[in-house]
Amino acid sequence: MEDKNVKIPGQLDFSNIKTYPVSQRKNLVTIDNMAVPDRDPIPDWDQEGFDELIGRMAEARQNGRAVIWSMGAHVIKNGLSRYIIELIKRGLITHISGNGACSIHDFELAFNGGTSEDVPTAIEDGSFGMWEETGRWMNEAIRQGAAKSLGYGESLAVYIDKHPERFPYKEDCILYQAYKNDVPATYHIALGTDIIHQHPIVDFEAIGKASGIDFHKYCYSVSRMDEGVFLNFGSAVIGAEVFLKALSIARNLGYPTYHITTANFDIIDLGDYQAKIGYDDPHYYYRPRKNIVNRPTSMGGKGWHFCGDHKQTIPNLYKRLTEKLPEVERGVKDYL
Structure with a gap:
């Protein structure tokens, strides 16, 4: 059997990396300052097409069609x-789908009640991202889950379920609540981009396997989103x-995936995002404009780009959607 600890010339050995207790870290985001739906005031925000999007989301769920929510980590932060x-x-x-950072901030809130370190100071001494509990527990979860052919998101949720004493704030964990409500939560990992890839016990084979399983799950959901809706919040590359x-x-x-609705939410103002632009325009290289709003809907459906802060757009989406369609009885009409 291959020994994964064998040192290979020309590769940096991670075994002596120093980690620190997460209790030593100052968190910029905590459970205490998280927004509370149906209590906190809804900020003023609106754009042309937003009500039509809400109507399409409500219709999709009434008809048992998919509503896929993709996001970057700043939604959680x-x-x-x-x-x-x-x-x-x-x-x-x-x-639910996200990048690796989404899973990390979500996981940290569940066990630590806080997340998001001060990167500018931590990078100066090499302590950035070197948090023992985050790196060890997430890598343990992924390795154990991959051994059972579980996806990345499910591996983390199962681990949380098995160690409830470690996760006093799991009720505020998106991936865990998705798991408890039979909603797939998939995470699409770029190796080397996440702080848990810095931990001495990181197992890239397990990460690759688990994230690959999640991609297959994601493709299944996308394959069944005809007359459904795809939303992306702030994931400019991975999503x-x-x-x-x-x-x-x-x-x-x-x-059949041609009659679909897509919407991208971000703080970048694209102007006329439907206009054809060339290589000399920097907006041409903004991936969501092409890959979410325009190209997927070229043969049917409709795509929007909405400009606004997540603290504006998501509360407004929640308020208008729940007013229009308070809830759906799952498991009866679902197309998935």
Whole structure:
């Protein structure tokens, strides 16, 4: 059997990396400053097409069609997890997807009640990301889950379920609540981008296997989103690229995925995002514009780009959608 601890010339050995207790860290985001749905005031925000999007989301769920929610980590860092959890519980989201950072901030909130370190100071001495509990527990969870052919998101949720004493704040964990409500939560990992990849026990084979399983789950959901909705919040690279590949796979296999609605939410103002632009325009290289809003809807459906802070857009989406469609009885009409 191959010894994974054998040192290979030309590769840096991680075994002597120093880690620190997460209790020593100052957290910029905590459970105490997370937003509370149906209590906190809704900020003023609106854009053309937003009400139509809400109508399409409500119609999709009434007809048992998919509503896939893709996001970057700043949704969680902005304290908005409870809005997403409430939408999951009400049956208004059928799939959650994110990058590795999403899973880390979500996981840290569940056990630590706080997340998000001060990167500018921590990078100066090499302590950035070197948190023992985060790295050890997440890598343990992924390795154990991969050994059982579980996906990345499910591996973390199962680990939380097995160690409830370690996770006093699991009720505010998106991936855990998705698991408890039978909603897939998939995480699409770029190796070397996440702090748990810095930990001495990191197992890249297990990470690759678990994230690969999640991609297969994600492709399944995308293949069944005809007359459904895809939403992306702030994931400018991973979310856009994974969606385009999954959509191509679905269409290659003959699944009807042309009558779809897509919407991208971000703080970047694209102006006329439907206009054709060339290589000399920097907006051409903004992936969500092409990969979420325009190209997937070129043969049917409709795509929007909404400009706004997540603290504006997500509460407004929650309020208008739950007013229009308070909840859906899952397991009866679902197309998935």
